[in-house]
Structures are given as structure tokens and as C-alpha cells.
Amino acid sequence: MVKDRTFLGPLELNDGRWGVGDAARPGAHWVEFRPDGLYQHQPDSEGRPIPWSRIMTGIWITWGRHSWNTDTRGVYTPRGTVARREGGWMRMTLRQPYEECLLRFDQHMRPYRAVDSLRLEYLLRKLVDEGKLHLLGDPEWVGRAVAHLAGGKNRWVTTRALRRAATEALAAGGPSTP
Numbered sequence: 001m002v003k004d005r006t007f008l009g010p011l012e013l014n015d016g017r018w019g020v021g022d023a024a025r026p027g028a029h030w031v032e033f034r035p036d037g038l039y040q041h042q043p044d045s046e047g048r049p050i051p052w053s054r055i056m057t058g059i060w061i062t063w064g065r066h067s068w069n070t071d072t073r074g075v076y077t078p079r080g081t082v083a084r085r086e087g088g089w090m091r092m093t094l095r096q097p098y099e100e101c102l103l104r105f106d107q108h109m110r111p112y113r114a115v116d117s118l119r120l121e122y123l124l125r126k127l128v129d130e131g132k133l134h135l136l137g138d139p140e141w142v143g144r145a146v147a148h149l150a151g152g153k154n155r156w157v158t159t160r161a162l163r164r165a166a167t168e169a170l171a172a173g174g175p176s177t178p
Helices: 115-128 133-136 137-147 159-173
Strands: 011-014 017-018 029-033 037-041 047-049 061-063 088-094 098-107
Touching: 011 061, 011 133, 017 098, 017 137, 029 098, 029 133, 037 098, 047 098, 061 115, 115 133, 115 137, 133 137, 137 159
Parallel strands: none
Antiparallel strands: 011 017, 017 029, 029 037, 037 047, 061 088, 088 098
């Protein structure tokens, strides 16, 4: 069993629910992982569900307050943390109808290690590629995968190392619990 406040970059366990963004802050934007798909929480709104089956391409994370100025992958500090503090976006392409989807999240007060954010992104992409995105709806599975990816050195981050870490985390997560 994973404890609350376990995290991997912007992904955090809060009250038994995994989500990207600061779910504990009142009035915040954040994206929850549910058994049936992603759920965008927004202030003054009922939110927006995104079923797993609609997510067509890999999910990537960009940083910034506004979606139109997040075309770059990110700005990182020399100490290996995400430099921008205004918020972030989960970007993906949805099917039926085809559309670009941007899900906003507000950042936590703690800094995000660049390597953790990149490992999360590569895990999300691997799950899409393998057709196993639904595993994110199982909190126990996510906890095992996050435990495998969290920590470690914050240097020598290569595409090959990130892909290998995502593959290992998929295996470490094991089968989903019913």
C-alpha cells in the first residue's frame, strides 16, 4: 500500500486518488486518474471526463500558464528541476472525433525534478503504445510503477534511459488488480 503524498513529478497520491497537479489546493486545476479514464477538475465547473479509449497518441507534458505558450518541452534549472511555476498541461490527441486535448493542472509548491517529470511522461506514452492506459485507473498498480520510477539520480537523462525506465516500470507494476 502506497501512502498519501507519494509523488513522481506532478503526479501525486492524495486521499487515495492519483492525479496530476495539486489536488489538495482549493480551487486548483488537476487531472485525476479514474478507472474509466482521466478526469479534468476545474474550479467552478463539473469537470471533464476523458475515457481511456479516446486517447489516441502518447501523452506529453508542457509547462506554462497558457496553453499557447507551451510549445517547448520545458525549461529546467541547472539543479535539474522544472523552472516554470505557473502550471502545466497534459497534451494528447483524442479519437472520435479527432481533436487535440489540453488538460490543465496547477503545480504543487514543491519543485519537480526534471527526471521525474520526464519518467512520468515516458510511462504515459508507453502505456498508450502498449494499449494499457487503463492501468492508470488502478491506484495499486500506479503506486507500484511510481515506486519503481521515483528517486534515483537526476542526471544523464537520455531517451534510451527514459524508455528503459518506462518499460521496467510497466513490468514492476505487474498485473492490474480487479
